Amino acid sequence: MRCRSIRLRQQGHPERSAAVARQLDALAGYIATPVTTRRGLQARLHYLTRSTHALDAARAAGLNVTGRTLRAWQAGTRTPSRKNLAAIEQAYRTVRRENVARYLTARLNRDGRGTRVEIHPLNQSQVDRPRQWAVELRHLNVRNWDRIVGAWAAGNDRELDEAWVDQVIDLGSQWGQYEYCTNIGFAA
Structure with missing residues (x-):
């Protein structure tokens, strides 16, 4: 598993950070009314x-x-x-x-205290029982959001992915299990 995770990291897979981008988009507060109206x-x-x-x-x-x-x-x-x-x-x-x-960078960094992030693992209900990973909801305190928010603002998916993976590695030996997830939650 470790070799596979390292290989994926080197190739760059922006879908790993898609949940982070969705959450930042939600925090950006876009106009809700469609442009077609x-x-x-x-x-x-x-x-x-x-x-x-x-x-x-x-x-x-x-x-x-x-x-x-x-x-x-x-x-x-x-x-x-x-x-x-x-x-x-x-x-x-x-x-x-x-x-x-x-604004988001300052709010998420909170003067060095960071923001607590909830990582919801992949839904494994369709996976056979012996092949399921033993993963649960995890919490992570991200203290430096500069690179993540900067990549999101620039629309650079590859950089956003690399910045997010650099934070997920802090989960320890299980970081590969949380590399891909169902949902990521944090508030600013």
């Missing part, structure tokens, strides 16, 4: 155009339309295509992640 579209456009800095970040994130088109979308005289709706959603999520990353 008028209200959701207007909320995202307002967020992306409320300042010059936000608009520059949106353009850097891939929203490349003219100011005239943006004003028409905001006025409701034109509607974006599916491709542009996807670009608006992607730009919104990217800018939101960048905006909340510093």
Whole structure:
């Protein structure tokens, strides 16, 4: 088992850190209304155009339309295509992640005290009894979130995965059993 875990770590498997990314996304507090509705579209456009800095970040994130088109979308005289709706959603999520990353890092680090993380193991109910691992809910106190949140904010799945595995190793000899999990819970 140890050889397999090391090999997986070297290859890089972003799905190991997907639960962490989902939890950070939940903490980011995205707009709940879908971008396909008028209200959701207007909320995202307002967020992306409320300042010059936000608009520059949106353009850097891939929203490349003219100011005239943006004003028409905001006025409701034109509607974006599916491709542009996807670009608006992607730009919104990217800018939101960048905006909340510093706050989340500070909240999760808690001046060096860190944040307690619950790791829920994989559901093994469909595995034959003799082949099941003896794993249970584990707790881990992560004291340094800088690398994890930075990779999440940048959208770098590989770096996020490596940063998360570096934290899970602190579980000791059983860390390989918690490398893949059903759910990870923590709050900021």
